[in-house]
Amino acid sequence: MNNTELVDDCLFCKIIKGNVPSYTVFENDDVKAFLDISQVTKGHTLLIPKKHLTNIFDYSQADAQRFLQYIPEVAQAIKKSDPNIKGLNICVNNGEVAGQVVMHSHIHLIPRYGDEDAISVPHVNNADDYDETRYQEVADAIKDNL
Numbered sequence: 363m364n365n366t367e368l369v370d371d372c373l374f375c376k377i378i379k380g381n382v383p384s385y386t387v388f389e390n391d392d393v394k395a396f397l398d399i400s401q402v403t404k405g406h407t408l409l410i411p412k413k414h415l416t417n418i419f420d421y422s423q424a425d426a427q428r429f430l431q432y433i434p435e436v437a438q439a440i441k442k443s444d445p446n447i448k449g450l451n452i453c454v455n456n457g458e459v460a461g462q463v464v465m466h467s468h469i470h471l472i473p474r475y476g477d478e479d480a481i482s483v484p485h486v487n488n489a490d491d492y493d494e495t496r497y498q499e500v501a502d503a504i505k506d507n508l
């Protein structure tokens with residue numbers, strides 16, 4: 363990673379720099395994957411480039427090759443982390459009108475356990491369910507499969 367590719371006033375750049383904590387499941391020079399603070403379902407993970415790209419409209423082909431190649435690897439680790447996971451949604455909100463709140467490109471990977479799972483990504487707020495020990499266990503289960 364090159365620090366000049368990050369910006370100061372961005373939440374996810376701060377997470378990359380380690381200035382804001384995260385439940386990291388995977389990290390290398392190109393990307394970081396960590397649990398979404400509001401778990402739509404257990405194991406809901408965000409994959410972000412270690413370069414401040416606002417959203418998909420910022421990606422060059424080289425950026426796409428460099429950063430998006432990790433989606434299958436992380437998705438497969440999430441699936442393997444819990445035998446109850448039947449499927450997984452990969453969602454990306456690009457732009458405010460599309461529901462993007464954090465303006466650093468991120469890919470939502472949302473495990474599906476059954477028909478009762480909530481569907482919406484940005485409109486579900488389960489932040490009250492936050493539990494340090496449980497989140498760490500979930501992050502470790504994914505991490506162990508990478």
Ligand code: AMP
Pocket residue numbers: 373382384397398399400408454455461462463464465483484
């Ligand atoms: P979006 O609406 O696609 O921009 O999604 C932003 C996501 O970032 C939401 O699902 C938030 O729950 C998540 N989020 C916000 N702050 C944090 C944080 N500090 N750590 C992990 N996830 C976060």
Ligand code: ZN
Pocket residue numbers: 368369372373374375376413414415465466
């Ligand atoms: Zn950023």
